[in-house]
Amino acid sequence: MSGPLILRVNRVSASYTGRDHGIFGKKTVKPVLDSISLEIREGEIFGLTGKSGCGKTTLARCILGLLPCEGEIIIDGIPARRGGNMGRSRRLVMARGVQAVFQDPGASLNPAKKIGFLVEEPLLIHGIGGREERQKQADEMLNLVGLDPSCKTRRVNELSGGQKQRVCIARALMLKPKFLIADEAISSLDVSVGAQILNLFRELRDRLGLSLLFISHNIDAVYYLCDRVAVMEQGRIIRTGNPVNGV
Numbered sequence: 346m347s348g349p350l351i352l353r354v355n356r357v358s359a360s361y362t363g364r365d366h367g368i369f370g371k372k373t374v375k376p377v378l379d380s381i382s383l384e385i386r387e388g389e390i391f392g393l394t395g396k397s398g399c400g401k402t403t404l405a406r407c408i409l410g411l412l413p414c415e416g417e418i419i420i421d422g423i424p425a426r427r428g429g430n431m432g433r434s435r436r437l438v439m440a441r442g443v444q445a446v447f448q449d450p451g452a453s454l455n456p457a458k459k460i461g462f463l464v465e466e467p468l469l470i471h472g473i474g475g476r477e478e479r480q481k482q483a484d485e486m487l488n489l490v491g492l493d494p495s496c497k498t499r500r501v502n503e504l505s506g507g508q509k510q511r512v513c514i515a516r517a518l519m520l521k522p523k524f525l526i527a528d529e530a531i532s533s534l535d536v537s538v539g540a541q542i543l544n545l546f547r548e549l550r551d552r553l554g555l556s557l558l559f560i561s562h563n564i565d566a567v568y569y570l571c572d573r574v575a576v577m578e579q580g581r582i583i584r585t586g587n588p589v590n591g592v
């Protein structure tokens with residue numbers, strides 16, 4: 346792959362702080378990420394695998410700006426910093442930089458709302474488009490992720506696990522990000538449904554030129570989907586390679 350860089354993670358370290366024996370205990374620092382570096386290019390599907398607890402989700406949280414870290418994270422040329430007092434246009438630039446889908450699609454979606462609203466919501470939050478424009482974009486997005494737009498009037502509990510994950514992917518793509526993080530996005534799904542979602546990720550990459558950081562402890566899925574793979578162990582990347590030539 347030789348396209349422009351979409352993500353640069355340079356010597357990133359992170360730790361969780363807590364306290365021994367409740368709030369009056371001694372402060373403890375638990376190091377989780379130890380100088381991680383990786384790069385993802387435009388249109389690339391990059392796999393991150395490793396045993397549970399090795400720090401994959403922690404790295405995703407750092408990239409999403411949800412957890413402070415040391416080192417450098419640059420998304421599409423812009424240093425990743427969230428929080429603080431940023432203006433609306435800056436917030437949109439950050440939201441377009443990276444979006445994410447997680448393991449449990451049911452928990453990511455508000456059960457009280459209809460699917461149509463949930464898919465339009467990112468546009469509403471960022472004040473993009475009028476009502477008709479938003480509906481048109483939601484229809485197009487539902488088609489793109491393999492759902493019939495007639496599902497817009499249904500609620501989350503009326504959908505299957507695979508359909509819910511497609512709604513989450515649709516929401517994540519509504520702001521047209523160039524880069525998506527999928528953290529254990531197929532781990533709660535049946536094998537055949539998970540395989541369909543993997544094929545959807547590949548289709549989205551081909552049609553939209555999307556870059557993907559695909560995080561999974563399922564090494565078969567990572568090998569099937571990804572152009573390059575990194576293996577993590579105890580907060581470090583211990584191997585990087587190409588699934589065809591062996592990692």
Ligand SMILES: Nc1ncnc2c1ncn2[C@@H]1O[C@H](COP(=O)(O)OP(=O)(O)O)[C@@H](O)[C@H]1O
Nearest residue numbers: 361375377395396397398399400401402403404
């Ligand atoms: N909020 C937290 N507070 C303290 N420790 C945490 C927290 N979240 C995760 N950890 C610990 O950090 C390590 C890495 O966790 P995580 O990044 O979730 O791993 P993975 O996604 O690879 O399974 C684990 O030892 C886990 O127990």
Ligand SMILES: [Mg+2]
Nearest residue numbers: 401402403529
């Ligand atoms: Mg995890």
